[in-house]
Amino acid sequence: MFQKIFKIASTASLTSLACVGSAFAVDLEFYFPVAVGGAAATTIEKLTADYVAANPGVNIDAIYAGSYSDAGVKALTAARGGKPPQISVLLSTQMFTLIDEDVITPFDDFVSAEEKESWIGGFYPSFMENSQTGGKTYGIPFQRSTPVLYWNKAAFAEAGLDPEIAPATWDEMVDFGKKLTKKDASGNVSQWGVRIPSAGFPYWLFQGLSTPAGAILANSDGNKTNFNDPKVVEALEYLVDLSAKHGIMQPGSIEWGPTPKAFFEGETAMMWTTTGNLVNVRKNAPFDFGVAMLPAKERRGAPTGGGNFYLFKDSTDEQKDAAVAFVQWITAPEQAAIWSIATGYVAPRPDAWETDAMKAYTKDFPPALIARDQLEFAVAELSTFENGKVTQTLNDALAAAIAGEKTAKDALDQAQATADRILKPYR
């Protein structure tokens, strides 16, 4: 009896609450991760507040959800518990996982045919590779990046190289690297030629080698990998040889964290790392530096990286419409420009680069343009179903080859066999 009364009472109060809510505003929850720190969190919160102020019909609760992996865990756990956020920024590579968990829904159903053309069609195609599958758009590019090569102009001049020219090909990088590597009297290296961080997740920068070599690591259905393609093997051999044969890179796996510091301290003359470090390097490098596209082999090429907006399934249509409208607004040229300038992420649409704010910024700081220009050659970041397992398989293979425990071919053959086993149920 008591239970029944309680039930009726609570339903009544819930209904009245819902009525009140819909009469005034749609409530949205929005999870966002911060990977590089600094201005990112405050900028997102400010943009959201501006939107809410301009649109009384919506209430958006922007929730900082930690690192990318924390945010992924939180969003997925919330979705499994039946209370997902309506929108979230998560790694673009999580698309297949989220589809597999059946927690997200494509954006296509909530935009008009015209918007599909002008809005979804307006992003750089290389960013959309990680955002679409099976003809549907599951992700909207937002905090996206790509790796570039940074070089120390002073060190180049000291080594007798033209300080204004970065290596454009693999062979040039080795040549330059040999000139740039400095040893002291006892044979210890005091300055390395190049630094390609590989600890934790070597696959990302490795894609900066496998793509120029002419290979694509996974298909767009996310159910087949290509790890033991001879071109992938060639790329891994090149990476291993940088330390083992040419002696221009520190041997063993290389940490990401201290990489910018190694560059500032002159411990390495060139480094590969994300464009997300642009603002940091600009502030802290005690010398003139340049930014270039990754060197080419058969072609130029690099992966993209970073996060997309996802639309969660378990919400009302009203909420989804409001969520899509918000995502449309925050990725529009003006907002994309503000975001890109504050954080160093690559503005994901050509029209964002045409805004006055962006033009003024790139005039003052031309290296920001390099990332944009590289997008023409960029490909999807490795992403498949069972993404964590498959990527880790490749990471382990790369680490084993870098450590000299296996040859490049053996390591990649094994990784391919494991990936085949994992992905079999998805074909």
Added chain:
Amino acid sequence: MRNSAKHQWIYAWLLLSPAMIFLITFTHYPAVQTVISSFFSTGRGRRKSVFIGWDNYATLLLDEVFWKVLVNNFWYAIWTIPLSIIFSLAMALWVNDKLRGRGFLRMAYFTPTVLPLIAVANIWLFFYTPGFGLIDQIRGLFGFAEQNWMGSPDTALYSMIAVAIWKEAGFFMIFYLAALQTIPPSLREAASIEGASKFYYFRRVIFPLLMPTTLFVSINAVINSFRLVDHIFVMTEGGPNNSSSLLLFYIYEVAFDYWDTAYAATLTVVMLAILTTVAIGQFFFLDKKVHYK
């Protein structure tokens, strides 16, 4: 009479219930649920979880990474447990003596325990950095070549072990220090009248009296050797090629990177089994050698 017995019975349960509710909610229920989950497949949104019997355990036996992390964890335990106990005892004995700057020394030894491991791991990261890291800079003074401590499979695990010992020893020292101060000074006086050497006094008097503390500390050290993995997240993420990965870290990876929760539950069952066996063993075998007052 019967009434009062019943009364006491209710009374006992009421007194026990707060602790029991928490234990059941947060310890016993999850443990049982873990065992049950280990017999099911991982449910995805599009595929429901089904009963698969011992399949997860069969996968486990064939999983190379599992065996690797188990071996790693074995070495991690073999080094961290005895070394952190020896260091903590040595430190406690030293700062228990009357010496100048004793307060400062005690604080210095205890500092690693107070600092959050995640924050400290970020600092250790720069100690270990090849070339310009602290350790290499010191080695450089003596003309040694740079060494990639965390980046080489041969040294990555030992780099993690060193951080764990550094973190733990100070904590255990506090227990030893407290125990040392309960030992009556009359024993020391009696020993010196008898002409016992310092070492003999330690071996025959102090050490046996510290046994209850040693038991407590060693059980904690065993648990920590499975539990203390925070620094691995920051420093190596288990790499290169899983050479510094430990069981708990692998469980996290399987559960929250791969989202294979059923297999993660299976791994957790293995870990529970190991910990239970070790803890029971310690209580039964070591307990006999422990002298309680």
